[in-house]
Each structure stands twice: as structure tokens, then as C-alpha cells.
Amino acid sequence: MSLSQLARTIHESATLKLNQTAAQLRDKGEPVIHLGGGEPKSKTPIDAIVACTGVLNSGDIKYTPVDGIPALKKAIIRYTEEHYSRVVKPANVIASSGAKQSIMVLLHSILDPKDEVIFPAPYWVSYPEMVKLAGGVPVVVTAEDGSFCPTIEEFEAAMGSYTKAVILNSPNNPSGVMYAPEFVSDLVQLCEKRDIWLIMDDTYNRLVFDGRQPVNCYEYTKTDIEQSKMVVINCVSKMYAMTGFRIGWAVGNKEVVTSMATIQSQQTSSPATPSQWAAVGALNGVQSSIDSLRLTLENNRNILMDHYRAFPGVKVTCPMGAFYTFPDFSAYYKDSQKLSQFLLEKVRVVTVPGKEFGMEGHLRISFCGGAKETTEGIERIRWALDPTSPNELYLGDRRLVRDWM
């Protein structure tokens, strides 16, 4: 078929595909445990439902301004003031159909063909594909010391005359690490010095553990927002468990936000009207659901970390936020795709191969489900990989040789 060159270079979202696989197996009655997910189990906050049903009941659901209804922009401005101590204007804010679209229209607004966008490994699976979709070239910085946090020198070494932007996601999907405030400060300075866009993907910013505070990038700049090339991304998807509503937003200088709105106007027009009202309800409503989600996640993380401790050969960094662990299983098997497939076939546990996040040998194992499910999932994995258990590794009908044998 004569599909475009671009279409042929873009890969399907591995995580969304795995959601489908898990759902299909469940429909067939298979006892699947989904540790590959990227959404909290909790329900939509009641304030979001009330606001959304209010507009649905009115029956008056029409196009809205492309960059969001005034009530949503107002709520985002208040959110920015409360959580970033930054006063911004409506012209600095755009609401989109999810953080994903905000990032996408931003990349379309700033990239020329062959411009490079730098981000650290491990990275959210979508960054490389989104950069390619916008005509750019993804550049991955991997820490030489094997950690999840490259140094500022490693970032600087990756920068060249084509570097247009850096994306930083903290807490990070898939590792759960938060980059140190000193590092964020250095990165803000470096990007300003080199006149490079800095995209702060703060999607998981409110889900941080052990009493930590999320890093506020605005603390490290004195540049006026209209002169700044820093853009902050957020969404209702994770903190309010509202993934299906598809509302995210960006805060940046007026020029880039206007351009993003123009591009969005030709892509999808405004985000869905009922979803915008739901986001207004969530942002303006009682915030206790975030605290209870955070506590649930923190508890799940602790349980999962206890299980890892009893898992010989698995190296894992304790997540500081978000709802993912990114353990290194290379002592067991180096090919993460084969290992993930094996775990699905053998013990019906869904995981995401580390290769999708730019780090082979790892698996992404989520803890956004229930504690019981998470525990059972990790126990099944341990059983499947235990060299003393009566197990042989098969992929389809092909027997695999264990790496440590």
C-alpha cells in the first residue's frame, strides 16, 4: 500500500496496545493481571461529574474557543498560581485534548524539519514518535553511570546547532525518579543560555511520595514569561484519574500559545465541551481525591518494593512519584520484549518492555492497580523466573535458553 513515508516510520503506542491485549485476554476469561497500565483505578471526582452532567443536562453542547472555555482557563491560571507561584494571563494558557495533544501542537509550533529534541532515557514511549510526527529528530541522553538521571554535562554534550528543545518529565514515566532541584536549575539555565525550548512535562507532579515537593521550574528563572522559552505541561488525566476525559494544558509565552491554538484549530478544534467542564469541576472542587490517590499509590509502591527486595538479581530504584517501577531484569533475561511476552504467555501478567522506553533489560511494572492485584502479579513473575521452579521458558512453541544458564 502507498502509505506515506512518515506513516511508515511511526510506531503504535506500545502501552495502549498492551491495554488492548489485556482487555482481549480478559474478555476470553483469562486470569490476566495488568501491571502494564498507565491509569489510576480510582473513580472520577464527584465535582467533575457534577460539572460535566450539568452541561450535558443543558443539552447545549457546542464548539468552544479553540484554546479552552474561559472557566477552564481561569481554573488553570489559579492552579498555576497555587502550585507554581506564577501569575499568568489567559493568553498564556491553552487547553487541549490531553497533555499529549498539548505537547504535539507545541512541537508542531516550534520544530522545523531536522530540528532535534533532547530527552533523557528512560523516556515516555510517545516522545520519540511525537517528535518524528512533527518533523523533528529525537535525541536520547542516556546516563553513562547506568542511573536514570543523566548529568547536566551529558545533556550539554548532546546539544548542537540543530537542538531546538529539551523535554523533561519529572516524576518520570517509567522510572518514577524525580530529577534533583539542582539539576532542574542547571537545565533551566543551560536552555536559557543556549536559547532552547524547555518543555516541562509535569503530568505526574501531584503524585509524589514520602513528603517530597514537586520541583517548580519557575523558581530557577527570572525571565519574564513573554521572553521565556519554557513551557509547562499538565493534565487532569493522572492526578484526578480522568484519563478518559482527555484534558491537558500548556502554559507558555503568548506567541507560542497562539500558534499552538492555530494548529489545534486545524487539527481538532477545541477539546470536547463536556470534558472541559469536567476539568473545571475537578480543578475547582474538593482536592482530597488527589491526596487519597497519592496515599494509595504510595502504599502500593511500598508493597511492591518489599516484593522486589525478596527477588534475587532484580535491581530496582525506588520510585519517588508517579505509579511505575522500572526494574532491571537483565540478570534473568536481556531481551525485554521476549521477557514481557514470556510473562504474558506463561503467567498471564502484562508488563511493558523496557526497550519501548529506551532501556533494554528493564520492564515497566505499574502499581496503579489494587494492592492485591499488584502483589499477585509480582509473585507470579517471581515464580515464572525462579530457576528452581518447574519452568521452562517458551515463546510460542520455541524454547528459550535462560541467560543465566
Ligand SMILES: Cc1ncc(COP(=O)(O)O)c(C=O)c1O
Ligand atoms: C509523561 C506523560 N506525559 C503525558 C502523558 C499524556 O497524558 P494525557 O492522557 O493527558 O494525554 C502521559 C500519559 O501516559 C505521560 O505518561
